[in-house]
Amino acid sequence: MDSALLNPEHQFLGCLMQLPIDPVRRALTGMRPSDLADPAASFVLHLAIRAVAAAQPPTPVVLFEHAHELAARPRCSRLREIALWIANVYEVAPLAPEQHVLYLKAAVLKVAWRRAVAEYAQRLLQAVTESPSHDLRALADDTEALDELWARYEAARQQHCVVPRPEVAA
Template sequence: MRPIATDIERQFVGTLLWLPTHQARTVLAGMRADDLATPMPADVLQIVIELVAAGHDPAPVAVFSHAVITGRAPGETRRGWLGKWLADTYTACQATTPAHAQHLKAVVLEAAWRRAIAEHAARLAQAARDSATDVLAALADDTSRIDALWARYRTALDPTDANARVLKEVA
């Protein structure tokens, strides 16, 4: 396991644990748990998303309780892992700000976008060797996931610019 200080996904989730609901909601706009590649941060992010959507602060105790109540932390061992992970992450990410969380969000989304491109390229390479041309052409044209990640990444880089673009498009 990477140290918390260099684990961007864990840093991102850790910053969310310090934010009140309204600030966390703003940072979480456009995020999905599957944007994260590592299982524990992705699982915790999903719980944070659910808590914030329900109007609750994503504090570690709320995340832990929600995991237990929803059956995502079955058994003493899993609860111990989650509790230690939350405590270590929360402690390591002290003194966070919404701006810092927003920056980490952009870094996480860029990494997700790059992974999506790499996965798409691998599928294209396999299809180029083994698939019929119509299958290859359809696969080459299917960049919707990559395009969506790119758009969310660009919005995370400058959310105020994204809001201005939307207003211009509406006008």
């Protein structure tokens, strides 16, 4: 089974590639490339943000065009890898992306927040053994990035919850 099928980051990006620009703008609100753990996914999200800023929907062709523009000099093998990655994610994206994109956005941000908490905890553990108490206290109090990421996750979760669901005929 293709790993893109099981990866919310890839599924989110696959949805973005299928949508018109207005729903993509809404889905990208509050998203940052650093929210994605996979470096290729992070780069493609950067390309999608760049495309939308240029008033272009992030279709696979547009994303590849932006990747090509960002290449300082021709790097055929790297560009080929990106093209294949984009094509694979697009190919396995969910059907009806407008119904899934906001849920996937919230899922991606939830995982990003949990990853950020784990990294913060590791820094705290290291500081416990290696830093003076004053520095440890400052680090322990520095949760601004975590709080901001949590707020973006909560906003995405709320945004997903208010999306009208299709009604089932009785």
